[in-house]
Amino acid sequence: MMSAAQTQSVRTGHVTRMFIYLFLLLSALFYLLPFFIMLTNSVKPLGEITGGNMMSLPEVFTLEPWKAAWSSAQVGVEPTGLRPYFWNSIRMVVPAVFISTILGALNGYVLTKWRFRFDTILFGLMLFSCFIPFQIVLIPMARILGILGLAGSTYGLILVHVVYGIGFSTLYFRNYYAAFPTELVRAAQIDGARFFQIFRRIMLPSSGPIIVVCVIWQFTNIWNDFLFGASFASGSGAPMTVALNNLVQSSTGVKEYNVHFAGAILAALPTLLVYIVAGRYFVRGLMAGSVKG
Amino acid sequence: MGFLDIRNVTKSYGRVEVLHRVDISVEEGEFLVLVGPSGCGKSTLLNMIAGLEDISSGDIAINGRVVNGVHPSNRNIAMVFQSYALYPNMTVGQNITFGLEMHGVPRPEREKAMKEVAELLQIGQLLDRKPGQLSGGQRQRVAMGRALVRNPDVFLFDEPLSNLDAKLRVNMRTEIKKLHEKLKTTIVYVTHDQIEAMTLSTRIAVMYQGHVQQLGAPKEIYDTPANLFVATFMGSPAMNIIPAQVVMQDDRPHARVTTRDGSHAMLPFSQANLAAWDGRDILLGIRPEAITDPDGADRKSDNIVALGNHIGLTEPAGSDTFVTMTLGGRDTIARMRADVSVSPGDRFEFAVNMDKAIAFDPGTEDRIGP
Amino acid sequence: MTRQGETDFRTRLQHWLPKVVLSPSLAMVLVFVYGFILFTIYLSFTDSRILPSYGWVGLENYSKLWRLSHWTTSLTNLGIYAFLYITICTALGLALAIFLDQKIRGEGALRPIYLYPMALSFIVTGTAWKWFLDPGIGIEHTMHLWGWESFRFGWIKDRDFAIYTLVIAAVWQTSGFVMAMFLAGLRGIDSEIMKAAQIDGASNFNLYRRIVIPLLRPAFLSAFVILAHLAIKSYDLVIALTGGGPGRATELPATFMYSYTFTRNQMGIGASSAVIMLMTIAAIMVPYLYAELRERK
Numbered sequence: 001m002m003s004a005a006q007t008q009s010v011r012t013g014h015v016t017r018m019f020i021y022l023f024l025l026l027s028a029l030f031y032l033l034p035f036f037i038m039l040t041n042s043v044k045p046l047g048e049i050t051g052g053n054m055m056s057l058p059e060v061f062t063l064e065p066w067k068a069a070w071s072s073a074q075v076g077v078e079p080t081g082l083r084p085y086f087w088n089s090i091r092m093v094v095p096a097v098f099i100s101t102i103l104g105a106l107n108g109y110v111l112t113k114w115r116f117r118f119d120t121i122l123f124g125l126m127l128f129s130c131f132i133p134f135q136i137v138l139i140p141m142a143r144i145l146g147i148l149g150l151a152g153s154t155y156g157l158i159l160v161h162v163v164y165g166i167g168f169s170t171l172y173f174r175n176y177y178a179a180f181p182t183e184l185v186r187a188a189q190i191d192g193a194r195f196f197q198i199f200r201r202i203m204l205p206s207s208g209p210i211i212v213v214c215v216i217w218q219f220t221n222i223w224n225d226f227l228f229g230a231s232f233a234s235g236s237g238a239p240m241t242v243a244l245n246n247l248v249q250s251s252t253g254v255k256e257y258n259v260h261f262a263g264a265i266l267a268a269l270p271t272l273l274v275y276i277v278a279g280r281y282f283v284r285g286l287m288a289g290s291v292k293g
Numbered sequence: 294m295g296f297l298d299i300r301n302v303t304k305s306y307g308r309v310e311v312l313h314r315v316d317i318s319v320e321e322g323e324f325l326v327l328v329g330p331s332g333c334g335k336s337t338l339l340n341m342i343a344g345l346e347d348i349s350s351g352d353i354a355i356n357g358r359v360v361n362g363v364h365p366s367n368r369n370i371a372m373v374f375q376s377y378a379l380y381p382n383m384t385v386g387q388n389i390t391f392g393l394e395m396h397g398v399p400r401p402e403r404e405k406a407m408k409e410v411a412e413l414l415q416i417g418q419l420l421d422r423k424p425g426q427l428s429g430g431q432r433q434r435v436a437m438g439r440a441l442v443r444n445p446d447v448f449l450f451d452e453p454l455s456n457l458d459a460k461l462r463v464n465m466r467t468e469i470k471k472l473h474e475k476l477k478t479t480i481v482y483v484t485h486d487q488i489e490a491m492t493l494s495t496r497i498a499v500m501y502q503g504h505v506q507q508l509g510a511p512k513e514i515y516d517t518p519a520n521l522f523v524a525t526f527m528g529s530p531a532m533n534i535i536p537a538q539v540v541m542q543d544d545r546p547h548a549r550v551t552t553r554d555g556s557h558a559m560l561p562f563s564q565a566n567l568a569a570w571d572g573r574d575i576l577l578g579i580r581p582e583a584i585t586d587p588d589g590a591d592r593k594s595d596n597i598v599a600l601g602n603h604i605g606l607t608e609p610a611g612s613d614t615f616v617t618m619t620l621g622g623r624d625t626i627a628r629m630r631a632d633v634s635v636s637p638g639d640r641f642e643f644a645v646n647m648d649k650a651i652a653f654d655p656g657t658e659d660r661i662g663p
Numbered sequence: 664m665t666r667q668g669e670t671d672f673r674t675r676l677q678h679w680l681p682k683v684v685l686s687p688s689l690a691m692v693l694v695f696v697y698g699f700i701l702f703t704i705y706l707s708f709t710d711s712r713i714l715p716s717y718g719w720v721g722l723e724n725y726s727k728l729w730r731l732s733h734w735t736t737s738l739t740n741l742g743i744y745a746f747l748y749i750t751i752c753t754a755l756g757l758a759l760a761i762f763l764d765q766k767i768r769g770e771g772a773l774r775p776i777y778l779y780p781m782a783l784s785f786i787v788t789g790t791a792w793k794w795f796l797d798p799g800i801g802i803e804h805t806m807h808l809w810g811w812e813s814f815r816f817g818w819i820k821d822r823d824f825a826i827y828t829l830v831i832a833a834v835w836q837t838s839g840f841v842m843a844m845f846l847a848g849l850r851g852i853d854s855e856i857m858k859a860a861q862i863d864g865a866s867n868f869n870l871y872r873r874i875v876i877p878l879l880r881p882a883f884l885s886a887f888v889i890l891a892h893l894a895i896k897s898y899d900l901v902i903a904l905t906g907g908g909p910g911r912a913t914e915l916p917a918t919f920m921y922s923y924t925f926t927r928n929q930m931g932i933g934a935s936s937a938v939i940m941l942m943t944i945a946a947i948m949v950p951y952l953y954a955e956l957r958e959r960k
Contacts, residue, residue, distance in 0.1 A: 012765055012867065020762045027759060028776045031835065034791040035779075041794075053808045054800055103688050114681035122689060124956050129696040131948045133896050135920040135937040137699040139706060139930060143715065144695075163695040166688050186345050187378035191392030191439075192366030194673070195680040201391075205382035224784035226899040231925070241786045245903055248790050257794055264790040268783045275782035279775055282782065283843055364674040 042066065042261035049257050065258035069247070069266055073259050076235070076246045082263050084236070085243035089223060092154050092239055096161035097218040103162070104169020104214060105207065109199050111170070112177040113185045123174060130167035138231055145232055152237045160232065161222045168221075169214050172285070176210040177203065209281070216278055217285035220271045240267045296321035296479055297342070297447055302351035304337055312337055312503045314351070319496075322477045328490040329500035330526070335483045336451060338500075342481060343449050344368050356446050366395065371440035372449040375456060377432045379424035379439075386420040389438045410438045413472075430461050437472075450482040454489065466492060487527045491515065499523045517651065521576065521658040524651075530581050530628075534653070535621040537577040539570040546570065548577045548650070552602045553619040563596050563648050567661065575661065576653040581615065583649040584627035586635075590644040600643045604635050618643070700941065707935035713928040724935040734936065736911050737919040740826055744915065745894035747830045752890055753883070755834065756841025761871065763842070764849045774846075777839035785836065789903020792832040793819070825905055825912040829897075832904055837893065841886050848882035849875065888951045892944050916940050 012020070041049050042065050044058040052059075071081035111123050141160065142151070150156030180203065188198045229239040238246070244267045248260045275282050295318035304312035312334040319325050327335040340346040342353055344365035352359050360368045371392075379388050389410060390403040398406075411417040414434045424432060433453065440448055453469075454462045470493055473480060484490055490497050491511045499506045499514060499522075507519035518524035518532075525531045537548040540559065546567035548560045560577070567575075583591075590597045605617040605624065609631065616627045616635055627643055635641055652661045707725070710718040728734050759777060763770055780788060795801045798817040806814035818824035852875060860874045898917035905913040907922075916936055924933030 016867075017765070020765055020767070023758070024762055024767065024773055027755075028773055031776050031780060031839065034788075034795050034835065037795055038791050049800060053805055054795075054802075055805050106684050107688050110681040110685045116682065120956055122685070124952060125697070126688070126692050127952055127956075128945075128948060129692050131892050131944060131952075132696065132700070133917065133937065133940040133944055135898075135917055135933075136703050136941045137695065138921075138937070139715065139924060139934060140699040140702040141695070163691050166692060170688070181376055181378065183374045183376050183378035184380060186340075186343075186365075187372065187374060187439075188380070188391070189345065190343060190365045190370065190372050192395035193391070195677055195684075197395065202380055202382075220782055224786075226784065226786050226902070230902075231921075241784050241899070244784075244790065245786050248793070248903070249906070257800065260790060260794070264787045268787045271782045271784070272779065275775075275779055279778070283778065286781065286840055286843060287847055362674065364677065367674075 038261040038264055042258055042265060044258055046254070046256055046258055065256070065262040066266075068256070068259045069263035073247055073256070073263065074250055075243050076250070078236075082240065082243050082247065082266055085238055085240050086266065088154060088233075088237060088243075089240040092157045092161070093219060093222050096158045096165065096222050097215055099158070099162045100165035100169045100218050101211065101214050103166055104171075105173045105204070105211070106199070107166070107170040108173025108175075108177045109203055111174050112180070113182060113198075113203075114195075123170065126167045126170050128167070129164065130171070134164065134227055138227075142231065152233050152235060154233070154237060157228060157233050157237075157239065160228050161218075161225065164228075165218050165222065168217060172210055172214045172217070173207070176207065180206065209284075212278060212281045213285040216274055216282050219274060220282070223271050295319050296323075296356060297481070298352070298354040299338070299342070300352045300354070302338070302341065302353060303349050304334070304341060304346065305349045310349075310503065312341075312349075315505055317498055317505065317508060319479060319481065321479055324473050324480045324482065324493055324495045326482045326484060326490040326494035326497050327500055328484055328487055328497055328526075329506075330485060333500040334503040335485075335500045339449055339451055339481060339483045342447070343370055343372050366392075369443075369446045370449055371443045371445040371447075372451065373436045373440050373453045375452040377424075377436040377453075377456075379432055379435055381424055384421050384423055385416065385427070385435050385438075388424065388435060389420075389442050392439065392443050406442050406444075410442045413441065414438050429457050430465065433457065433465055437469075441476075446479065448478055448480045450480065450484075452484055453482075454484070455486070469493060487529065491527070497527075499526060501526070516649070517660065518578075519660055521578075521653050524578050524653070524660070528580060530615065530626050533577075533579045533581065533584070533620070533623070533625045535577040535579065535623055535625060536574065536655075537621055537652075538574055539567055539572065539652075541568060541571045548575070548652070550577065550621045552600075553605075554603065558600050558602075560598050560600065560645060560647055560650070561596065562650065562652070564652075567652055570652070570661065574655055576655050576658075577621070578651045578653060578660075579625075579645065580649060581626040581628040583646040584625070585644050585646070586629045586633045587642060587644045589630045589633070591646050591648075594646045594648045596647040598645045598647050600645050601640060602643060604637055604639050604641050606637060607635055616641075703934050704938055707931060707938050709931055711930035711934065713930065715930060720931070724931040728932050728935050728939075731932075733911060733914065734916075734919060737914045737916050740913060741895070741915050743826055744829055744833075744897070745891065747827070748833050748894050749887060749890045751830065751834050752838045752841045753886055755838045756886065757845050757876075757879075759838070759842040760845035760849055761875075763846060774843075777842050779839070780836045781840045783836065785897075785899035786903045788832055788836045789900050792828065792835070793904050796828050796831075819905065820909060822909050822912040825909055829901065829904060829913055833894075833897065833900055836900075837890065841890070844882050844886055845879060848879045852878050884951070888947055891947050895940060895944050 037054055040057055041054060043061050043063065045060055045062055045064070048059060069082055071083050072079055073081050075082060075085065107126070111119050145151040145156040148156070150159065184202055185198055188202050193201060224241060225239070226241045226245065229242040230245070233239065234242060244263050247263050297319040299315055299317040302312065302315045303310060315338060317325070327338060329335050337346060341348050344360065344363060348361050352361055354360065355368055355370065380391065383391065386407055389407050393403045393406060407420070411420060414437060416431065416434050416438060419427060419431060419435065424435065427435065436453070454465055457465060466489060482493060494511055496509065497511055497514050498508045501522050507514055507523045514523060514527055518527065521534065525534065535550055537550045540547050540549045542559060542561075546562045546565070548562060549557050550560060552558055587599070602618045602620065605619060608615040608617075612631055614629045614631055614633055614635075616629055617624050618627065619625065629635070653659065654661055706715055708719060708721060710716055710720045763773065767773070796816070796819040798804065798820060803814060803816045819828045856874065856878075857870065860870050865873065896917060897915055898921065901907055901913055901915055901918050907914045907918050917940070920933050920936045920940065923929045923936065
């Protein structure tokens, strides 16, 4: 989509072009600087940060802050580092992404190829659920998770993320399958394929790109969630974002900025990696989530 | 009772009826073409035969069994789609045998059936390719192969040639005709192209606004169209429709028409029953090929009338020359030999074959019998 | 010839299967979204404190809410924050998109740089900016070390300016996304329209002002809707960057709701604030979604 060959042919003068390049480069600096500072300061000893210049490269290179952030820093009350919380997040994200994607694919399939009365209204109800302020569901959700015995657990968070992820995953698959020729489904019906056979043999094999888009979107969203994690799983069941916040906000002792930075990068690493590896799909997901058509 | 019976079938979406009481009976081995402009209900009817759309009322029976409510795959039909609808993720071979696989046919039999069909359609060398790697004509063959391999009671074709370019379309048309003559299968074929309808069919149902306007053999449809719609829809260029008045002369009904200079010409009808319309207005229908230069007139006809008129426009089309004149205030097209020498503005003696002329009631737009 | 009863069991099952498959998702959404919304609305009319209780108090929570300076401060903050956030993101995103669309060398490298913050958690963004803006070790400290002794940038510690640091960090995170939306819009404009305008003698400025920007209307609308709903939902960033402070300088409705419900044990008031947040978002999203879904019928 965005890598398409440029077709516009606006002529610009020399001075204008200089200005444009300057603006673009300064902007790039603006976007890169905070991350650059986190990175350089995460490999400095603490003294070099408090006593020295944030912008300068490390004089002494050390991986100690990373080790501390990963396995020994004080998170909340325990000196466990972020490691257990990282695995909490993994245990939460993988099933939640998997389930919400499967459900989204089935919903999209039904909503485009087996249409019935009021299906657009039902889809509208699902779609709106993506945009609600989640504060509106916090209180009853906390109650229900308590009643189900899922409060504070990873399973509870999986349930929450599946429920509030369905809207987007359905949106992706619905839009994708809307462009998928209905004649193929009809041909398969005449060939004798039934509902699930058509889905498995005809639709799914052609759904590669949208599965990638959906998985990336759900992964990024669920990994980065803070509100649900903080509300329903603080303590030892907390996900990475909550643990990072606890690490940074902990008021005891000296502020170990280098450890905080290392921790922040650790928390950002999985989504950043996905972005670097599959940025094209990430952008497609963003666009599909905003401009529907 | 026929092999495929469509009895009193209607289709409604909510309160809107889109197909009104269709009654068609197709014999085994017939090639029925449903033709009409888009939105006339022809595809809806085809989908109802296939079982892809519900029947609102009436019955459809295939081979003696009412199939209302039977799943498409259990009706023993096969369908060729406009877009071919080849499964993009499967090879040509898998596309062809998918239906057999779904019906639980064992692999060796599937392979055998596939080989036979591939040979029949000469697509043996394509079996391992994906549909994306095929040309339009090849996809068309594969789609037909997928239908043939099922050996169904009825073949359904939904505008199968409309995605091909003009030359390929003519070739494939011939092939479909050959295939039908060889296999003698029952076919229902939907198209909006009246030439396809004429060339392929053993019978045509002309549809318009949810009604079957006329059902009959191609020649019948062409020569004695039931109404103005059928007359103008079938044939290219379209039939000339000229306002005229019936006048009795020498005890014979004539059509009195106005030429370009305002004078009247008298064209004697071959149908005596038009005497009943003496003095009334009618619409005179004459196909372009029934208006020629005197040398090109049909010698077997005994009702060739000379008509003097000014030539409007000439359009040499290679094999013929189309000449336009004004008759009854309308542009009227004559089809002449290619080498005829005429130029615009000249006065010319047209030869009109009144054996082929028909008349329509301007009120009801129906053809005036018999 | 048999007449009725032809519809075999499997075919009837096929008829119901799509609805059966859809129903778990639908049930979840109906219960966990719409059921919960109704429950929260109900709570907002009750005397719930630390736990839900069901004594009906009518509109009392709402009238209390509007008398709380804490709430009105949150709303004012949201107003300032949302206005600046939406305006700056849109302006910056549009500028970046238009400039990137001028056959820029290295576009392929610049685009991902502008967009990567979108992949990060607001908590990470907050952590990064918190220290970068901290006068003790951040940009102010650096400028002093570089010899600019009088440089002052202590907004994050200043009650009157802290809200703007929230805007800076949020713009940093999402403006690249807005850029991507506008760029897609620009690339979707028929190049023949551009050529025609140039042949008509339009200057570059007029070309964009009169032709291109009006054609980007759908992208503007989408950007506005997305940014507005993000602004109202902003919670994580506040927690990570300022924690709502200094004082209440960066409290937003989202943080207000959370603290009243879960730390101050005023669940009725918390619920009523959540209802107001929902209403605000619904006022923006419902017409938008309605139009989007209608168009495609």
